[in-house]
Amino acid sequence: MMLLALIRKELLALLRDPHALAALFLMPAAFIVIMSLALQNLYAPPLRQLPYAIDSATESPAARRISATWAKAHGTARPLPATPGAVDEALRQGRLAYVLTLDAGLADALSDLDPPRAPVVHLRVEPGLDQGAFRTLQAELASAVGELRAALLQASFTGESPRGSQSILPFMAVEQLGSTQRPVSAVQQNVPAWLVFGMFFVVTAISSLFVQEQHSGALARLAALGVPARIQILAKALPYVGINAIQAALMLTVGAALMPLLGGEALSLAGIHWLALLMMLAATSLAAIGFALLLACLVRTHAQANTLGPLCNLLMAALGGIMVPTFVMPGAMQQLARLSPMNWGLEGLLTVLLRQGDVAEAAPWALRLAVFGILGLALASRLFSRRITP
């Protein structure tokens, strides 16, 4: 009864604090939406939408075939600016993302067994094109030219053109392991990342009320009424397990249902190990609450509570791959990222959500989080009694 009443008090205090509610629910959801949409291109470069032009010095069948193949994959080419100077200007200003130049000797060069004395196909890109898109274009162009050369050589040797498509792709099978059976998307990275971030943000709500109770003497009053410290701590921890669960449900729903409506990719939960997901969420919640209670027992003023908690969270997030995915970090930073509890939560969730990891595979991450959370709770318990005595 006592515990329930104190839990009720915590929940009522939270429900009547719009800032804390916004920090716990709106902020991570907004981050998921904004960052997923903003980083969409980082995970899937929109090559098809890039404006391009073809500058062909020949009307040979080979040139027409390359143009047609390219248009099929990348959409219709834009009109070529009238002068070379205008082409350069269009590239510099980004009105054209790239220009393909096909030289007059294209067909002869491709049909010749010897390598050409000079390139006959040129790819010129605008200054702002990212390296990922540039390398992808380069590879696609090499593939298109290679396929055409193979077809032309075959025709010159056998007198027959290849039957059907000349694409090399039918000879290959590409597969990325994981539940989604498709490349990692921004949503799949951002949902677990900002979910972990949001779960750790219970620190603000917990420490803010804790400081208020401490200053007003409410904690001391409860202790004077004989409420044991363990009950007071438990009453502060348990509501936030529920809050973390609601956060998880909300963020996964945002990823799976809301993002497609906003033009992003959907988070796929098909085929994941739900028990492993629950384990990771529980461990992350334990770590977040343990950390929050420890910090709440360390700070003494509202100013400290309102700055130290978010500051620690931001540092853990920046370091742990929440804001910038660890796979784009250099090796040394990736090692440093392993020090952040948020990274443990993120890697564990990615193991489950992207790699179809089961309980055993996610367990190392969950174990680290659980140890961190239990240590936080233990230290908070030791500090708690000091906070209620004069």
Added chain:
Amino acid sequence: MLQVRGLHYRYPAATTPALVDFSLEARRGEILGLLGPNGAGKSTLVAHLAGLLQPAAGQIEFDGEALDDLRRRAPGCIAIAPQDFAFYPMLSVAENLRCFAAASRLSGTAARQAIARALAATRLEDFVATRVEHLSGGLKRRLNLAIALLPTPGLLVLDEPTVGVDPQSRAFLLETVRSLAASGMGVIYTSHYMEEIEAVADRVVIVDRGRVLRQGSLTELLAQARGQVELQLEAPLDADALAALAGEIEGQLEVAGVHLKLDLAATASPVAALARIEARGGRIREARFGRYSLERLFMNLTDTRLRDQ
């Protein structure tokens, strides 16, 4: 009811003890006024009574039982209404009372009855649904008291219960405290407002620097000024007149400009002393004899220097 004997306590980082051989007694149905400047040791005593500090030496007994043992059995035997608003401003009055009733191990009918009693005693019935952050200072003080009354304590400790309230709320709170004592509850009332202590306390304990300086009934303490005469003259007396008076008056004479302080011998008459002063040319503007105000007694005992802690 409450016996504090030889209590001693020093905070871990402090150079001087907060309580030194501190003893007092609170009785059922009686209001004990606890007076002391800042840093006198009042809060430390209250923290001991609340069970938040353990004495380094000395005993605290309640009805003959060690307070620690009794607290384990009945934590609500002593209730504290702290000086701060020790409740939750974002909750309503009823939500606060329900929370603290549960913390007092009250549930069901017992909780409902305790809440109803506390509301009635503090006349907060009309504000049960109001969020506390919207209450006036006086109403918050009443809620602070109401929460303290929930476990039906044998002893109620009120720490500066009327700070920041209007005269009407103060009068109501004092009346409530009197009626609680009249119902048999023991009350320890700490305040810086001497007139409040004079108005409600049956006995007074004056403390400073962790020690009890004086304790007794209000009448006893104020009567300790018997033989003291304080005068203010229209104009200062000349040196010859003062020298003559020093030989004529039976007792000690202290002079500070127009202010004269006489400490008369037990057999001396104040009327005769005043007559001699007039005979030596002193024109008396104001005279006070035989009774301190509590404030003057307090200031005399604790000295008038500013306390910075």
